[in-house]
Amino acid sequence: MLKQKILFLCIILSIFISACATQNYKISNKVSLKNSILKKDVVFIEAESTNSKLQKWILVKKGNKNYVKGASSNTYLEFLGNKPITGKANSPLEYHFTAPKSGNFKLMLMSSKRLEGVKSDWCNDAFVKLSGDFESANTFTKEDLKKDIKILQDGNDETEELAWHWASTAEKDRHVYNDFVYQLKKGEKCVITLSGRSMRFSIDYIILYDVNEYNNKEAKELFKIQ
Numbered sequence: 149m150l151k152q153k154i155l156f157l158c159i160i161l162s163i164f165i166s167a168c169a170t171q172n173y174k175i176s177n178k179v180s181l182k183n184s185i186l187k188k189d190v191v192f193i194e195a196e197s198t199n200s201k202l203q204k205w206i207l208v209k210k211g212n213k214n215y216v217k218g219a220s221s222n223t224y225l226e227f228l229g230n231k232p233i234t235g236k237a238n239s240p241l242e243y244h245f246t247a248p249k250s251g252n253f254k255l256m257l258m259s260s261k262r263l264e265g266v267k268s269d270w271c272n273d274a275f276v277k278l279s280g281d282f283e284s285a286n287t288f289t290k291e292d293l294k295k296d297i298k299i300l301q302d303g304n305d306e307t308e309e310l311a312w313h314w315a316s317t318a319e320k321d322r323h324v325y326n327d328f329v330y331q332l333k334k335g336e337k338c339v340i341t342l343s344g345r346s347m348r349f350s351i352d353y354i355i356l357y358d359v360n361e362y363n364n365k366e367a368k369e370l371f372k373i374q
């Protein structure tokens with residue numbers, strides 16, 4: 149009788165534990181977000197998941213020299229081409245995805261800079277472009293968005309180095325700031341290309357989120373894995 153009771157309790161306990169474990173919604177093998185977030189409202193892509201040749205990017209994992217703690221899947225890419233201040237688009241990395249629904253999606257990168265003593269607005273940017281069947285959902289034209297545009301850390305020189313911060317600021321013309329918002333079409337395939345700009349800039353993951361579901365402040369909190 150006692151054995152049966154213990155068995156019964158164990159079953160109840162395991163059901164409870166598995167119910168708790170599904171409280172988070174998995175967006176990749178190793179990363180989960182709160183289950184209140186609907187899968188169709190967000191696209192999550194690990195920077196390290198590209199099939200492109202890394203060229204001047206290096207894969208950094210937990211335990212490696214210079215690893216910045218808190219990276220999703222304990223892995224990210226650091227750019228070691230060009231100069232710490234700037235450079236031309238270098239070592240393009242492609243990321244294929246399918247739009248989960250029709251809507252306006254904003255792109256953000258989880259990123260970090262490693263200054264090694266240089267000025268705090270160095271090592272903090274890359275280039276982004278998009279190809280596929282989409283439209284612009286901000287003041288950029290689609291033609292603009294199909295070409296490399298500089299993306300830099302939000303807060304520019306104010307962000308702390310060796311820590312993770314969002315990069316979602318677009319700078320096509322000097323000191324004219326914008327963001328990357330695309331009108332996506334459900335089921336259409338698109339390709340994001342990230343290229344290196346300044347040396348020692350790291351990218352952990354890419355997020356595209358539906359701007360009608362989340363405002364920017366909410367999105368920055370919700371999609372921060374660290």
Ligand SMILES: [Ca+2]
Nearest residue numbers: 269270272273
């Ligand atoms: Ca810079």
Ligand SMILES: [Ca+2]
Nearest residue numbers: 220223224352
């Ligand atoms: Ca990562």
